[in-house]
Amino acid sequence: MADTQSVVSDVKLFLERLKKEMPEIFGPAAPSSSSQQTAAPVTGENKVLYNGDLAEARVYITPDQEEGVAFDGNVFHIYLQTKEGNPSALVTQWLRDKAAEVLPEKTKTWAEKIGVAYNRVVLKDQRTLWASCSAQKNINYSYRIIKMPPVVQDYLIIHELCHLVHMNHGAEYWQLVEQFSPDYKLHRRWLNDNKDAIFEEVHITVPPSGEE
Numbered sequence: 031m032a033d034t035q036s037v038v039s040d041v042k043l044f045l046e047r048l049k050k051e052m053p054e055i056f057g058p059a060a061p062s063s064s065s066q067q068t069a070a071p072v073t074g075e076n077k078v079l080y081n082g083d084l085a086e087a088r089v090y091i092t093p094d095q096e097e098g099v100a101f102d103g104n105v106f107h108i109y110l111q112t113k114e115g116n117p118s119a120l121v122t123q124w125l126r127d128k129a130a131e132v133l134p135e136k137t138k139t140w141a142e143k144i145g146v147a148y149n150r151v152v153l154k155d156q157r158t159l160w161a162s163c164s165a166q167k168n169i170n171y172s173y174r175i176i177k178m179p180p181v182v183q184d185y186l187i188i189h190e191l192c193h194l195v196h197m198n199h200g201a202e203y204w205q206l207v208e209q210f211s212p213d214y215k216l217h218r219r220w221l222n223d224n225k226d227a228i229f230e231e232v233h234i235t236v237p238p239s240g241e242e
């Protein structure tokens with residue numbers, strides 16, 4: 031059964047090909063459509079990776095309001111007092127705060143399920159490491175973990191907590207991980223495929239109009 035979506039895109043593709051092969055039947059290309067393809071996108075340019083989703087970010091210049099970031103579940107709203115503000119720094123701080131709020135809580139929950147005791151959670155900005163477990167039983171995380179899908183965040187937490195039982199990556203260790211994160215192999219692949227995006231710095235530009 032043909033679904034409507036693919037029929038529509040097939041038609042579009044067919045028309046595009048026809049335009050290329052027989053441009054005369056379509057007349058001169060409309061300037062608006064050709065410039066649209068080369069010009070930088072006007073909207074949807076600013077994105078924030080959070081919880082595995084690439085969310086839209088909008089910048090507002092609001093001189094009378096305190097600077098800050100509000101996430102409504104879909105869109106990041108970034109409020110600057112002037113156009114010279116630093117929206118990337120504000121969002122980075124928002125992600126750090128969110129990591130500090132969420133990761134210790136999740137770690138506590140998983141530690142109880144697994145039945146292990148840790149000392150404390152330490153948030154770092156590790157550039158090459160997402161997480162680690164110290165001899166003092168501290169669980170260290172890069173705040174950047176918060177950019178990952180929650181299920182991958184859980185896998186990393188479980189990974190570290192299971193090291194409190196097995197300080198190695200032996201077969202018994204992975205059996206324990208699998209018990210609490212059955213799809214851990216998929217999560218490891220996700221991490222491998224997306225590490226560049228996770229370690230990439232937040233980059234938000236202020237729109238020329240000052241508001242969009």
Ligand SMILES: [Zn+2]
Binds near residue numbers: 189
């Ligand atoms: Zn490990």
